[in-house]
Amino acid sequence: MFSKVAFVLSALVLAVSANDQCNTGDLYCCNSVQAANSPSAASVLHSVGAVVQGITAQVGLTCSPLSVLGLGANSCTQQPTCCTGNNFNGLVVIGCTPINL
Numbered sequence: 001m002f003s004k005v006a007f008v009l010s011a012l013v014l015a016v017s018a019n020d021q022c023n024t025g026d027l028y029c030c031n032s033v034q035a036a037n038s039p040s041a042a043s044v045l046h047s048v049g050a051v052v053q054g055i056t057a058q059v060g061l062t063c064s065p066l067s068v069l070g071l072g073a074n075s076c077t078q079q080p081t082c083c084t085g086n087n088f089n090g091l092v093v094i095g096c097t098p099i100n101l
Contacts, residue, residue, distance in 0.1 A: 022082030022099060024082075024084055025082045025083050025084035025095070026065060026082070026083055026084075026087075027065065027066040027080065027081070027082060027099075028060055028063040028064065028065055028066060028080075028081050028082075028083050028093055028096065029063065029064050029065075029066050029075075029076030029077075029078055029079070029080055029081070030060030030061060030062060030063040030078060030079050030081050030093065030096065031061055031062040031063075031078050031079070032060070032061045032062070032078075032079065033058050033059070033060050033061070033079055033081055033096050033097075033098050034058060034059060034061065035056075035058055035059075036055035036056065036057055036058065036059050036094070037055070037056075040061070041059050041061060041092070044059075044061060044091060044092045045059065045092055047091075048088040048089075048091060048092060050086070050088065050092070050094070055094065057085065057094055057095045057096070058095070058096050058097065058098075059085075059092050059093060059094050059095075059096055060079075060081050060083055060092065060093040060096035061091070061092055062090065062091065063081070063083070063087070063090050063092075063093045063096075064090055065090075066080065079098050080098070080099050081093075081096040081097060081098050081099060082096065082097050082099050083095055083096040083097075084096075
């Protein structure tokens with residue numbers, strides 16, 4: 001079982017590295033990625049005290065970090081993303097770009 005997990009995670013790292021999709025940020029697994037000015041994202045941003053005006057980046061909603069090592073149950077069944085901005089306890093992460101693996 002460990003070898004399967006290691007193989008999948010190695011493929012994940014290689015896919016991300018090969019495509020340069022996340023060379024400046026952190027990998028997250030988010031329930032959704034939306035424009036910061038969308039009603040649902042703006043509501044969450046406001047609830048955590050983030051200033052919404054002028055934010056044009058996409059934000060990840062309900063995110064958890066993806067570890068490169070992948071120890072434990074660390075898989076993403078939602079949207080894998082690369083995020084470069086602030087993380088508000090995983091509720092919202094600013095500066096996210098969905099990635100395809």
